[in-house]
Amino acid sequence: MSPPEWLEPNLRPIQKDGWRAYLFRLMFQHHKPDERRFDVVLLIAIVVSVLIAILDSVALLHVRYGTYFYAAEWVFTILFSIEYLIRLSIVRRPLRYALSFYGVIDLLAALPTYISVFVVGADHLLVIRVLRILRVFRILEMVEFSKEGSELMRALHSSRRKIGLFVLFVVLITVVFGAVMYLVEGPEHGFTSIPRGMYWAIVTMATVGFGDIVPVTPLGQVITSMIVLIGYGIIAVPTGIFGAQLIQSGMEKRASRRIDSTDSCARCGEREHLAEARYCHCCGERLTVEAAE
Amino acid sequence: MSPPEWLEPNLRPIQKDGWRAYLFRLMFQHHKPDERRFDVVLLIAIVVSVLIAILDSVALLHVRYGTYFYAAEWVFTILFSIEYLIRLSIVRRPLRYALSFYGVIDLLAALPTYISVFVVGADHLLVIRVLRILRVFRILEMVEFSKEGSELMRALHSSRRKIGLFVLFVVLITVVFGAVMYLVEGPEHGFTSIPRGMYWAIVTMATVGFGDIVPVTPLGQVITSMIVLIGYGIIAVPTGIFGAQLIQSGMEKRASRRIDSTDSCARCGEREHLAEARYCHCCGERLTVEAAE
Amino acid sequence: MSPPEWLEPNLRPIQKDGWRAYLFRLMFQHHKPDERRFDVVLLIAIVVSVLIAILDSVALLHVRYGTYFYAAEWVFTILFSIEYLIRLSIVRRPLRYALSFYGVIDLLAALPTYISVFVVGADHLLVIRVLRILRVFRILEMVEFSKEGSELMRALHSSRRKIGLFVLFVVLITVVFGAVMYLVEGPEHGFTSIPRGMYWAIVTMATVGFGDIVPVTPLGQVITSMIVLIGYGIIAVPTGIFGAQLIQSGMEKRASRRIDSTDSCARCGEREHLAEARYCHCCGERLTVEAAE
Amino acid sequence: MSPPEWLEPNLRPIQKDGWRAYLFRLMFQHHKPDERRFDVVLLIAIVVSVLIAILDSVALLHVRYGTYFYAAEWVFTILFSIEYLIRLSIVRRPLRYALSFYGVIDLLAALPTYISVFVVGADHLLVIRVLRILRVFRILEMVEFSKEGSELMRALHSSRRKIGLFVLFVVLITVVFGAVMYLVEGPEHGFTSIPRGMYWAIVTMATVGFGDIVPVTPLGQVITSMIVLIGYGIIAVPTGIFGAQLIQSGMEKRASRRIDSTDSCARCGEREHLAEARYCHCCGERLTVEAAE
Helix, strand or coil: CCCCCCCCCCCCECCCCHHHHHHHHHHHCCCCHHHHHHHHHHHHHHHHHHHHHHHHCCHHHHHHHHHHHHHHHHHHHHHHHHHHHHHHHHECCHHHHHCCHHHHHHHHCCHHHHHHCCCCCHHHHHHHHHHHHHHHHHHHHHCCHHHHHHHHHHHHHHCHHHHHHHHHHHHHHHHHHHHHHHHHHCHHHCCCCHHHHHHHHHHHHCCCCCCCCCCCCHHHHHHHHHHHHHHHHHCHHHHHHHHHHHHHHHHHHHHHHHEECCCCCCCCCCCCEECCCCECCCCCCECCHHHHC | CCCCCCCCCCCCECCCCHHHHHHHHHHHCCCCHHHHHHHHHHHHHHHHHHHHHHHHCCHHHHHHHHHHHHHHHHHHHHHHHHHHHHHHHHECCHHHHHCCHHHHHHHHCCHHHHHCCCCCCHHHHHHHHHHHHHHHHHHHHHCCHHHHHHHHHHHHHHCHHHHHHHHHHHHHHHHHHHHHHHHHHCHHHCCCCHHHHHHHHHHHHCCCCCCCCCCCCHHHHHHHHHHHHHHHHHCHHHHHHHHHHHHHHHHHHHHHHHCCCCCCCCCCCCCCCCCCCCECCCCCCECCHHHHC | CCCCCCCCCCCCECCCCHHHHHHHHHHHCCCCHHHHHHHHHHHHHHHHHHHHHHHHCCHHHHHHHHHHHHHHHHHHHHHHHHHHHHHHHHECCHHHHHCCHHHHHHHHHHHHHHHCCCCCCHHHHHHHHHHHHHHHHHHHHHCCHHHHHHHHHHHHHHCHHHHHHHHHHHHHHHHHHHHHHHHHHCHHHCCCCHHHHHHHHHHHHCCCCCCCCCCCCHHHHHHHHHHHHHHHHHCHHHHHHHHHHHHHHHHHHHHHHHEECCCCCCCCCCCCEECCCCECCCCCCECCHHHHC | CCCCCCCCCCCCECCCCHHHHHHHHHHHCCCCHHHHHHHHHHHHHHHHHHHHHHHHCCHHHHHHHHHHHHHHHHHHHHHHHHHHHHHHHHECCHHHHHCCHHHHHHHHCCHHHHHCCCCCCHHHHHHHHHHHHHHHHHHHHHCCHHHHHHHHHHHHHHCHHHHHHHHHHHHHHHHHHHHHHHHHHCHHHCCCCHHHHHHHHHHHHCCCCCCCCCCCCHHHHHHHHHHHHHHHHHCHHHHHHHHHHHHHHHHHHHHHHHCCCCCCCCCCCCCCCCCCCCECCCCCCECCHHHHC
16 A cells, blocks of 8 residues: 555656755655754754744743743744745645645644734644654654554554444434433533533543533433443444454465465465475475466 | 344335336435435435534524524424325335334434424434434445445444343442442432442443542542452453454455355365365365366 | 352252252253243342332432332342242252352342341442342353353453453552652642552543542643553553453364364375365365264 | 563672572572572562551551651661662672662662651652562562463564554644644633643543543534544554554464474475475475474
8 A cells, every 4th residue: 555645745856966956855855864864853853843832832931931932933933934945946846745745734834933923822833843743754664663654554544444434423422412411411510502412422432521511410320321331332343443454464464475375386286385485385396486486 | 144124124115117116216225326316415404404403502503593593493304204204105015114223213303393392492302313314324335335334233243242241241340339339438428329329330430430429438449449440451341352253254254265165066066165175075076176266 | 161169069959859859950050941930030039129229229219218118128138038048958068059159149138138237228238139140141151141151251261360460560550650649749639648649540540530639730740641641551451462362262263163183184194174074175085084073 | 582681681699609699599589489488578578568658658547657657667678778788799790780670679669768868758759669579570470470471571562663653643643732722722721831731632532531621612622522532543553553463473373383393394404384284395305294293
């Protein structure tokens, strides 16, 4: 399963040689040492800028170091803006990059600061920069997390329909129980509307249970017990789906590694051989090169 | 596993030709483009009518748009009533349809509005219409969700006894701990009766933990820790049961693909052979290449 | 795996014939129709008596129907006492029965009422009678739940050591984090002692989260996040252990049903055959009776 | 998989014979009866000393028995200090022991009492002694828990990268939703800063839901529903990963039992054959009966 177009568009440099080609290699590829070094520097810049945005939201720190944070915010924003513009200018089809997943993320990493000039508080959205860390996955992908990551992704991808069905089922239950609890408990016990009842039903079914809204009437508590049991039962479903998928893809991989199941022995017709087999394990016949392949 | 009679009764049109047969095809079947188009229109009507019922429950919106919502409610109710009557009139055995799962749902989709003329608040039950969305499953069933849905259903069906045992076990624990906590904590700490203690035990065991009733005495907290650990332990059970079932049915499917179960031995007709079999395990006849394939 | 001695002691009637042997058959066995009928009557008596004990704990009902409940309590208690005495008198070794699991449960079913004469409130312990419902498992065992129940039991039994290790691990974490939170948050935020901190740690790790005690200091919240993530991570452990056990025992069962792996073909030595095989699937040789067995 | 160096350093006694060698055997080995007896005494001392530390934190008990607890604390501390010094003095390379996992734990078991002379409250850290119980695993390891423990460890070890990816993913979601909720709900509803929003997001996603901070605005509640559903969905991931790992390692173990990996082909020495192989798949040599066995 190769990643979809929007996640990894087929980008090419605007020039084959020269500094633009060099920058393209540096910014968009992750194999060679210097490309890696760029990724690491970018990663550090992202983490530091996100940390600053987080710390700035703490009232105490904002009062004391607010001006420093403000300056750092702008420095990082300008850096990321320049980076974004360079990326745009060295790619052959800039729009394809701009509309890809990472293109959008790169833009969002700079935007909030500019918006905050007009809208107060918008700079807190800077933490969205944290999504740029996902770029790191592309670095890791090359090294060691490749196998694991793609395995998890494949398992999620294969079970997406089962999970979709499950989510639809959860939504139906939520609507029905949200309305029932609205009728049974009523606004005087916190269930002020069906949407609020649905919020409560989701929070309860997922076993979060904040306790901000609770059933008070005996009937409401009986219905709650039912919802809880249903939630308890169906929490098994996504776990089972995902786990089963992981195991099956694992077994298929191993099976395909060990056993050659398409070519058969010319003499006895035996079809299952170890992948590296040169002689039939059943009759001792030399396997042909095609069969061994 | 074919679906049970009450879920999918064997319905036939009252006439073989004519407009009634056409309507029957339109309303009860989901294969051809025009049948699909009817389903999609119905789906949109259901979603819109449910959304209106939900929004109407929000006090603010009710005050402002209440009359529009009221009108829309009646329009949809009359539409669904007509649809229900048509369905009844074009089926050969109307009672069989009326008593089937979808027949009951279709009736319930219209009823609350009529009841609300006599009973205040009954119209909030309109959200029960959301269950009509389940009809969509029948559309989807034909296309892509077929395999996934039936796989999940089969896994649930196969493990229904294990899950039944599990629920019985949970109920027993609930009763015992509900009574123990009633005795230990008593009414002054919110455990006003055994049923209330049972409600608390379920909410706690399922790890929801609203916090509306909490143990206050040290002994009560020790017992709570025990209940929590038990709940933590047995949450594994339904997940394990369901996941195991999913995996096993997956393996069986694969196994049945590999063990050749359609081609039979030319001499004795035996049909089940190991995938690698070259001789019939039953009569010793050499299996033909076709059978071995 | 046969059940342990304390759960199913090898009981025999005191007489081989006569009414005592008949009563023994009726009360201790669950195969024949009349034995079943006795079990069903007993089951109904248990459920009704437990329901009464539960309803009696509701203040409103106690005020209104208290005397009827009181009478019913004594009727059931006397009935169960007589039953217990009969059981004792018809078994060859009464002590063996009295000390077995069901013997103790049967005694506990009657005791609380007698104790309540001296100790106020003891009659609420009557709900312990609900455990007698476990006897039903023995009835069901004969019919359909046999396979499922024993499968679950075997999976639990096989993974008891893994689960033991897991519980020990959870206890260690609980002690450490309970003490740390006691130091960090202190009595002024509800962490009045290490045992209370441990109660909080268990409730938090198991994702119950009542909210009766919550971290208030920033450091406490950071530590809480860690505990929550640990709890989130290790909730996987018992589920994984149990599910894996279920699947493996399922696979072993299927494997042992399908494939004879001890006896081999006399000619080619092939060892894996379908259980019903009469001829070697590999070379066509007639399998000897011993090999086919 | 042998344990890492820091967990089980290769320790040797400073003398081959004499009382130091005897003490080394007693303190560092766990096979013979007298070595076991030492472990059991140590275990009891640990449990008792931890229990005292726990009970001392209860205000009521501290007032009454504080002086006894204080005395016991010092007795155990001195005992553990002596034990630590002896361990150091009988090992050939003391630093290697001191820096190993158990060496650090052994030191921490005594330290808090000494620190409490200068820093008030430090003695509550004595519960860290509880970690010394982990030594028991080493005893158990020899007997029955060996297989189970190492199996769980291997499964955790094999899936560490998948779990690492998962944790990174959780952290990213936490940061993003923590900031979004800080903006949406704001300080007036308890979301006083982004770190606090992150604390809330973790507590919510892991389905703990204390209820100390809850969304109040409708938009906040919609976002909360999304977080809850995401948390509900991804709780499947670690469970699936771990369970799948457990099952796969179980299957590999069984497979390796069936695929003969110790006996080798007489001609070419190839060691891995399918269980049913009669001819070497590598050189075509007939496998001897011993090899086939």
